[in-house]
Amino acid sequence: MSHLNDKLRPLLDDRGILTDAADIEPYLLERRKRYHGQSSVVARPKSVQEIKSIVEVCIEDRISIVPQGGNTGLCGGAVSESGQLVLSLERLNQIREIDSANNTITVEAGCILANIQNTAQEARRFFPVSLAAEGSCQIGGNLATNAGGINVLRYGNTREQVLGLEAILPNGSLFSDLAGLRKDNTGYDLKQLLIGSEGTLGIITAATLKLYPYPDHSVTAFVALKDLETSISFLALATELSGGTLCSFELIPHIGLEFACRHISTCEPPLSSEHDWYVLLSLQTSGSTINLDETLEALLESAVEAHLIDDAVLAANEAQAARLWKIREGIVEGQLFEGGSIKHDISIPVSKVPRFITEASKAVSQRIPGIRPCPFGHVGDGNIHFNLSQPVSMGKDEFLSRWEEISELVHDIVDRLGGSFSAEHGIGMLKLNDMQRYKDNVALDTMRAIKNALDPENLFNPGKVLPRS
Ligand SMILES: Cc1cc2nc3c(=O)[nH]c(=O)nc-3n(C[C@H](O)[C@H](O)[C@H](O)COP(=O)(O)OP(=O)(O)OC[C@H]3O[C@@H](n4cnc5c(N)ncnc54)[C@H](O)[C@@H]3O)c2cc1C
Structure with missing residues (x-):
């Protein structure tokens, strides 16, 4: 790697390359502490040209590259091995253009997500x-x-927000398609191939993203469901009665509320009585053609009449809404204080979510008596974070040593119900075995053929996404 270091130094400024162990350490840490990276060189280019030059050197010396963004990924996708170069995008962080007429923003890859939201809001x-x-x-x-x-x-996933992409491909060439067109049927949609590829097919350097009118009206409610089953009928009713303004619909189990309120000082129970299941929902609109307060009140009244919900509290202002949302965030934060947790990021057809939660909770409880299921999340799109806290009386290490076994049990149920073992976090290294076990062979072979065609030397993030054949 010292050879690589010598070749990269002339291409980058002083801040563009890190070789000191203490400086590199933050880039090797992985959030959930399941992995620890091993590289001895981190490159921090500040221009697309610099990235291109780095890739050319790596191709010449057959050094593999692990692209790294904010390092918040939950599947070990940005974790490096010894002999690999970590390429951090953090300094490639300019907003290139905001085009209000086209409703687009063109940003460099290292832009922090919140900065993009704020820049859009200013416009x-x-x-x-x-x-x-x-x-x-x-x-x-x-x-x-x-x-x-x-x-x-x-609004859809990140994929659905993209009108254009720029990336360095594994042969060192620059793919650039940032025109921001809403219609362009000229062959294969290459940007969509790169999106979701977790750094295995290209290093994304910039994107042109869709913008929407700013939703200046928003209402939020914390609702106690009659039971888990009614979450789906309540979702259907909310979709029907909200005139296209339903934005979020998050499922919260009572144990999740307890975790948040027990450990996070800013969280407190919003309702006076306890219920097994809750939904946190938001309606948003821009302009004033729809009165959101009236819409939400009418929706909740209809839901009570239909025996779908038992109770609800409406946020009276933005501060109250933020406090309700803090509960949603506090579930994961609170769970950290409850010992070990085995986590799953699954999706299931929306209609089968209650069945999945019931069957999977029963199965894991039979396998480890006293286990505490805490299934929460984006029930509106069928994505449940099926998190499991350890039994109170069990050791953390003993519990976590059962991760593979428990995940297989849960993912088998997901598979049987026609769902996916990775809804939004990706594959990285964490879910390679699941890819092998559940992913359709034709799909896997096609992915391998694409990888081999674009990256025959396997230099871009090797060992991620695709299990060895
Ligand atoms: C508290 C918390 C909450 C979260 N909530 C959600 C959630 O609700 N929904 C969700 O989807 N995820 C969530 N995540 C996971 C994580 O934030 C997302 O996966 C995020 O998109 C990762 O972005 P990052 O910049 O941190 O990427 P990193 O972790 O740095 O990298 C992730 C993967 O992308 C690759 N990569 C990074 N940058 C580039 C690039 N420029 N070009 C090519 N490849 C690249 C890496 O090699 C790696 O494979 C959450 C994480 C945390 C810690």
């Missing part, structure tokens, strides 16, 4: 990708993982 526009890591994840990482988040129900 009275809305960029809808939103997730709890938005203050540190980068748009390049969001694109590479096709991130989801809380607004997918209304």
Whole structure:
């Protein structure tokens, strides 16, 4: 690697290359501490040309490259091995252009997601990708993982926000398609191939993204469901009665509320009585043609009449809405204080979500008595974070040593119900065995053929996404 270091130094400024172990350490850490990276060189280019030059050197010396964004990914996709170069996009972070007439923003890969949201808002526009890591994840990482988040129900995944992409391909060439066209049927849609490829097919350097009118009216309610089954009928009713304004619809189990309120000081139970299941929902609109307060009240009245919900509290202002949303974020934060947790990021056809939760909770409880299922998340799009906290009386290490076994049990049920073992977090290294076990062979072979065609030397993020054949 010292040879690589010598070749890269003349291409980059002083801040563009890190070789000191203490400086490199943050780029090797993985959020969930399941992996620890091993590289001895981190490159931090600040221009597309610099990235191109780095890739050319790596091709020449057959050094593989691990692109890294905000390093918030949950599947080990940005983790490096010894002898690999970590290529951090953090300094490639300019907003290139905002085009209000075209309703687009063109951004470089290292832009922090929240900065893009704020820049759009300053132009009275809305960029809808939103997730709890938005203050540190980068748009390049969001694109590479096709991130989801809380607004997918209304706006779709990151993939659906993209009109153009720029990337360095594994042969060192620059693919550039940033025209921002809403119609362009000229052959294969290459940008969509790169989105969700987790750095295995190209290093994303910039993107042209869709913007929407800024939703200046928003209402939020925390609702106690009659039971788990009624979540789906309530979702259907909310979709029907909200006139296209339903934005988020998040399922929260009572244990999740307990975790948040027990451990996070800003969280408190919003309702006076306890219920097994809740939904946190938001309606949003721009302009004033729809009165959202009246729409929400009418929706809740209809839901009570239809025996779908038992109780509800409406946020009276933005601060109250933020407090309700804090509960949703506090589930994961609170769960950290409850010992070990085994996590799953699954999706299922929406109609089967209650059945999945019931069957999977029963199966894991039979396998590990006392296990505490905490299934929560984006029920509006069928994506449940099926998180399992350890039994109170069990050791953390003993519980976590059962991760593979429990995941297989859960993912087998997902597979039987026609769902996916990875809804929004991707594959990385964490889910390679699942890819082998559940992914259709024709799909896997086609993916391998694409990888081999674009990256025959396997230099871009090797060992991620595709299990060895
Ligand atoms: C608290 C918390 C909440 C989260 N909530 C959600 C959620 O609601 N929905 C969701 O989808 N995810 C969520 N995540 C996961 C994570 O934030 C997303 O996967 C995010 O998109 C990763 O972005 P990043 O910049 O941190 O990428 P990284 O973690 O740095 O990288 C992720 C993958 O993308 C590749 N990559 C990064 N940048 C580039 C690039 N420019 N070109 C090519 N490849 C690249 C990496 O090699 C790696 O394979 C959450 C994470 C945390 C910590």
